[in-house]
Amino acid sequence: MQERIHNFxxxxxxLPLPVLEEIKDSFLNFSGSGMSITEVSHxxxxxxxVINDAIERTQRLLKLNDQYKVLFLxxxxxxxxxxxxxxxxxxxxxxxxxxxGTWSTKAIKEAQIQNKSIKIVASSxxxxxxYIPENIPFTKDAAFVHxxxxxxxxxxxxxxLPDTGNVPMIIDMSSDIMSRPLDMSNIGMIYAGxxxxxxxxxxxxxxxxxxxLDLVPDxxxxxxxxxxxxxxxxxxxxxxxxxxxxxxxxxxWLEDTIxxxxxxxxxxxxxxxxxxxxxxxxxxxxxxxxxxxxxxxNVTFRLPSEDLEKTFVExxxxxxLGGLKGHRSVGGCRASIYNPTGINAINxxxxxxxxxxxxxx
Ligand SMILES: *Cc1c(COP(=O)(O)O)cnc(C)c1O
Numbered sequence: 001m002q003e004r005i006h007n008f009x010x011x012x013x014x015l016p017l018p019v020l021e022e023i024k025d026s027f028l029n030f031s032g033s034g035m036s037i038t039e040v041s042h043x044x045x046x047x048x049x050v051i052n053d054a055i056e057r058t059q060r061l062l063k064l065n066d067q068y069k070v071l072f073l074x075x076x077x078x079x080x081x082x083x084x085x086x087x088x089x090x091x092x093x094x095x096x097x098x099x100x101g102t103w104s105t106k107a108i109k110e111a112q113i114q115n116k117s118i119k120i121v122a123s124s125x126x127x128x129x130x131y132i133p134e135n136i137p138f139t140k141d142a143a144f145v146h147x148x149x150x151x152x153x154x155x156x157x158x159x160x161l162p163d164t165g166n167v168p169m170i171i172d173m174s175s176d177i178m179s180r181p182l183d184m185s186n187i188g189m190i191y192a193g194x195x196x197x198x199x200x201x202x203x204x205x206x207x208x209x210x211x212x213l214d215l216v217p218d219x220x221x222x223x224x225x226x227x228x229x230x231x232x233x234x235x236x237x238x239x240x241x242x243x244x245x246x247x248x249x250x251x252x253w254l255e256d257t258i259x260x261x262x263x264x265x266x267x268x269x270x271x272x273x274x275x276x277x278x279x280x281x282x283x284x285x286x287x288x289x290x291x292x293x294x295x296x297x298n299v300t301f302r303l304p305s306e307d308l309e310k311t312f313v314e315x316x317x318x319x320x321l322g323g324l325k326g327h328r329s330v331g332g333c334r335a336s337i338y339n340p341t342g343i344n345a346i347n348x349x350x351x352x353x354x355x356x357x358x359x360x361x
Pocket of ligand 1: 011075076077078079103148150151152172173174175193194196
C-alpha cells in the first residue's frame, strides 16, 4: 500500500495526520535537546514540559476544577478494572456496577476476583447489550457507580450520564474521552486507555477527584495505588514517555486546530449521523445498536450474511478503507470513527457501501 488509508480500526486507531507529521519532523532532535523524545530522561526539563502541558490541556479541555488530578498510568484500561476495587473498596464498602458489554463485564470480574462487595444494578445482557439501561435503581450509600460510557465492541454509548445522586461515578471512557464536552459535577474518576481516542498504546489517562484518594488503603502494592502516582506527578517510576508525548500533541491539535470539545462534538455528530442515516435507509445494512443508545464513535452493523460481510471487509481494504471487521467476539462490521477521522473518510465509506450494496443486494 503506497498511500495512507482511511483507518477505521477500533484501537490502536487513527491519529491526526498533523500530529504524526510533527512527531516525524521532531523525532531525531526534540525541542533542541539533540535527542529524540524516546531518548530524553523522564526527569529532564524537556519531559516535564511535555507532561505538564498534557495535564494543563486536559484541565482546559474538560474544564476541570482544582479538585481533579490528571495522571498517566500503565497497564491499559484493563489495569484500572483491578485498581478501582482495590483502592476504593476496602473497609467493607460496596459499589454499584452497570453492565453494558464486554468491558463492563471485565471490570465486574476484576472486582469479584478480589472478593469485593459489588452490586450489578443494571445490565443490557438480556438483549445482547444492544441498548443502554435507563431508570437504574442505584444504592444510596455505594462508594461509587462504575459504568462504561461508550461500548467499543457493541457500539452503544450513554447519550447522557445517569443521575446517581450523591454517589460519585467512575467511568471507563476509553473510547469516547475528549469526543464531547463533559459535565464533571458528579464524576469521581474517569479513565481511558490512550489508544482509542487520544494517542498510541502505552498510557492510560486517569482523572481523579482528590477526595477519592482518601479511600485508598496504605497496605496495597505501590504500583497499584493511586496515591503513588498522584503524589509523584505520575513519575514514581519511568512513565510511558512516548505515549504521553503523543497525547500532548493530540490535545494540542484538539485545542488549537479543532477549537475544543464543542466543535469536536459537532463534527463527531455530523460524521455519525451521515453513516447511521445511510444505514437506516438501506435494506441491505442493519445497525445493531438501538436508536437512542447508539455510539457516535463505533458504528456497528450487519450485512445479510457472514459471507457478504467477509467480502465487504476484503473489498473495502482494496479501496483503502481499513479496519471494518467487527470485534472477533461479535462478528459483523464496525466503523470506528474517533476524533481524527474526517468527514471525507465517512463520505468515502458511504460511497463504497452504496456500490457494494448495488453489486450484491
Ligand atoms: C479497549 C478498551 C478497554 C481495554 O483497554 P486496554 O488499554 O487494552 O486495557 C477497556 N475499556 C474500553 C471501553 C475499551 O474500549
